Amino acid sequence: xxxxxxxxxxxxxxxxxxxxxxxxxxxxxxxxxxxxxxxxxxxxxxxxxxxxxxxxxxxxxxxxxxxxxxxxxxxxxxxxxxxxxxxxxxxxxxxxxxxxxxxxxxxxxxxxxxxxxxxxxxxxxxxxxxxxxxxxxxxxxxxxxxxxxxxxxxxxxxxxxxxxxxxxxxxxxxxxxxxxxxxxxxxxxxxxxxxxxxxxxxxxxxxxxxxxxxxxxxxxxxxxxxxxxxxxxxxxxxxxxxxxxxxxxxxxxxxxxxxxxxxxx
Amino acid sequence: xxxxxxxxxxxxxxxxxxxxxxxxxxxxxxxxxxxxxxxxxxxxxxxxxxxxxxxxxxxxxxxxxxxxxxxxxxxxxxxxxxxxxxxxxxxxxxxxxxxxxxxxxxxxxxxxxxxxxxxxxxxxxxxxxxxxxxxxxxxxxxxxxxxxxxxxxxxxxxxxxxxxxxxxxxxxxxxxxxxxxxxxxxxxxxxxxxxxxxxxxxxxxxxxxxxxxxxxxxxxxxxxxxxxxxxxxxxxxxxxxxxxxxxxxxx
Numbered sequence: 001x002x003x004x005x006x007x008x009x010x011x012x013x014x015x016x017x018x019x020x021x022x023x024x025x026x027x028x029x030x031x032x033x034x035x036x037x038x039x040x041x042x043x044x045x046x047x048x049x050x051x052x053x054x055x056x057x058x059x060x061x062x063x064x065x066x067x068x069x070x071x072x073x074x075x076x077x078x079x080x081x082x083x084x085x086x087x088x089x090x091x092x093x094x095x096x097x098x099x100x101x102x103x104x105x106x107x108x109x110x111x112x113x114x115x116x117x118x119x120x121x122x123x124x125x126x127x128x129x130x131x132x133x134x135x136x137x138x139x140x141x142x143x144x145x146x147x148x149x150x151x152x153x154x155x156x157x158x159x160x161x162x163x164x165x166x167x168x169x170x171x172x173x174x175x176x177x178x179x180x181x182x183x184x185x186x187x188x189x190x191x192x193x194x195x196x197x198x199x200x201x202x203x204x205x206x207x208x209x210x211x212x213x214x215x216x217x218x219x220x221x222x223x224x225x226x227x228x229x230x231x232x233x234x235x236x237x238x239x240x241x242x243x244x245x246x247x248x249x250x251x252x253x254x255x256x257x258x259x260x261x262x263x264x265x
Numbered sequence: 266x267x268x269x270x271x272x273x274x275x276x277x278x279x280x281x282x283x284x285x286x287x288x289x290x291x292x293x294x295x296x297x298x299x300x301x302x303x304x305x306x307x308x309x310x311x312x313x314x315x316x317x318x319x320x321x322x323x324x325x326x327x328x329x330x331x332x333x334x335x336x337x338x339x340x341x342x343x344x345x346x347x348x349x350x351x352x353x354x355x356x357x358x359x360x361x362x363x364x365x366x367x368x369x370x371x372x373x374x375x376x377x378x379x380x381x382x383x384x385x386x387x388x389x390x391x392x393x394x395x396x397x398x399x400x401x402x403x404x405x406x407x408x409x410x411x412x413x414x415x416x417x418x419x420x421x422x423x424x425x426x427x428x429x430x431x432x433x434x435x436x437x438x439x440x441x442x443x444x445x446x447x448x449x450x451x452x453x454x455x456x457x458x459x460x461x462x463x464x465x466x467x468x469x470x471x472x473x474x475x476x477x478x479x480x481x482x483x484x485x486x487x488x489x490x491x492x493x494x495x496x497x498x499x500x501x502x503x504x505x506x507x508x509x510x511x512x513x514x515x516x
Contacts, residue, residue: 164326165363165422169377169429170353179376183367 038232045234049226053235056215057222058242064204064218067136069197072143079148080155081177094148101145107206110138114210135210143200150196154189155181191261194254198247219243275338277302277433277464278323284331285318292318294488295332302432305465307475307496310485311511316468319485320437323466324355337432353381356426356434360441362418364410370397370421371406374428382429389428396424400454416447420454433464440471472516476500484508 003011082094101109114134118125125134158181166176205220212221223239278300285293292315300306308316321327323334325341325348333342336351365373374393378384384392397403400420410418419439426434436455440448452474459465459478469475475482475496482496484505492505500516503509 159363161359161361161363162365165357165359165365166377167349168324168326168352168355168357169425170349170381171377172349175380179380180365184365187367 040233040237042232042234045230045232049235057219061204061218065201068139068143068200071140072147075144076147076151080151083152098145098148101141106142106203109142110135110206111209113138131211132216135207150189150192154185157188158184191254191258198250279335282332283329286330292488302464303462304480305459305478306481307479308468308483314485315488316485317437320435320468324352324357353429354432356431358422358436358439360438362422364418366410370408374425378428392428396427400424415443416450419451423454436467438468
């Protein structure tokens with residue numbers, strides 16, 4: 001029997017839907033809802049988490065992300081310019097830096113800054129700003145390495161003719177970079193930078209290795225500790241939902257930006 | 266600094282023994298060229314002849330491998346020369362316009378005035394509006410380059426160069442990227458500039474422009490100047506076989 005192409009693809013599509021729906025129903029029926037509800041969705045425990053899960057944990061997560069992002073951005077611009085420099089030692093330093101902190105797990109970098117650096121310089125960690133500051137420095141190092149590569153790609157995506165036009169007007173290399181190249185490069189990298197922000201937001205959950213105070217717990221640490229104290233995982237689910245409330249709008253925003261930029265070209 | 270000593274009697278452009286190699290490839294093989302103030306010199310030749318490289322060397326967008334280039338007496342191949350300063354006296358117009366897409370037309374015209382010439386915002390904008398009227402785009406100050414036609418973009422690019430009050434203008438195939446019906450508006454602006462006495466070095470395929478506006482025509486091939494002279498004579502009565510071959514193909 002010869003089916004039309006559209007008919008065939010429609011049948012295929014409906015089959016996929018049917019299988020998916022069957023799987024969801026099977027999962028819903030076979031799951032032990034009583035146990036799941038008691039362990040992960042316990043309303044009494046959920047209520048106990050407020051307001052600290054917002055006013056301390058979520059606020060800390062956002063703060064740490066913003067600080068690490070801003071610091072990483074500043075350092076990242078510097079590293080990107082160094083990597084594109086005509087001066088050899090600048091390039092080498094930037095390359096080693098980027099390879100080192102991109103190659104290491106973020107957890108180890110944060111640990112290294114918080115514990116190895118104080119011993120190496122012979123100053124106690126608390127005199128170097130304490131675990132929160134040291135942990136954040138570690139996160140800034142990680143962020144700077146990733147962002148440097150993104151920024152470098154953005155700068156290199158600006159056509160060479162832009163530099164030539166600027167230099168022909170008598171603008172120095174520094175003025176050309178600042179007024180012509182970097183502003184255009186940044187437009188190009190807003191979507192990947194937003195992505196970087198989301199990754200950083202999640203990486204703040206690694207800050208605990210530097211050590212935490214009651215007031216400095218971010219979402220994951222707060223939820224883990226609360227889970228242990230209550231022997232119930234509801235706080236972890238709440239933390240997960242709070243992460244998604246922040247990250248999904250951001251990734252949606254990135255997708256929207258990308259669509260808009262695709263249209264502009 | 267030698268850059269302050271402008272010799273008013275020196276030629277606008279004086280190129281001596283200019284050699285440029287890209288790797289193994291010798292693109293310019295010892296070019297000698299003098300352009301005096303007020304001249305309009307057109308350079309023609311097949312692609313790969315080195316004409317664009319010659320033009321781009323005159324404001325040091327290409328670093329010469331050998332030879333000297335003097336702009337109003339200043340040797341720009343001397344590493345001690347402040348090239349940014351010399352470049353403010355040389356307007357450059359590119360084949361692909363190279364307007365700054367993140368700025369309005371007014372921004373394009375004022376950025377170098379403000380950052381290089383240190384003019385005030387008011388002064389820079391006054392000059393920008395004046396130059397925009399000169400190229401017939403007074404009403405486009407607030408537009409972004411992406412919203413302009415190719416011909417309009419190229420006229421803005423010319424106005425941008427003029428804002429620096431250059432002593433000479435370099436044109437690198439200014440109409441080659443344009444749709445045919447937009448070529449004339451750009452050529453008209455260039456013709457008006459020539460009539461006002463601007464010193465111009467123009468790499469072009471527009472033989473009509475070369476004949477009517479040029480004071481001298483240079484034919485380049487294989488990295489050498491093969492023939493030069495009065496445009497009407499060279500075009501009507503080329504002396505060299507290579508010139509004849511080239512003109513028979515383009516005319």
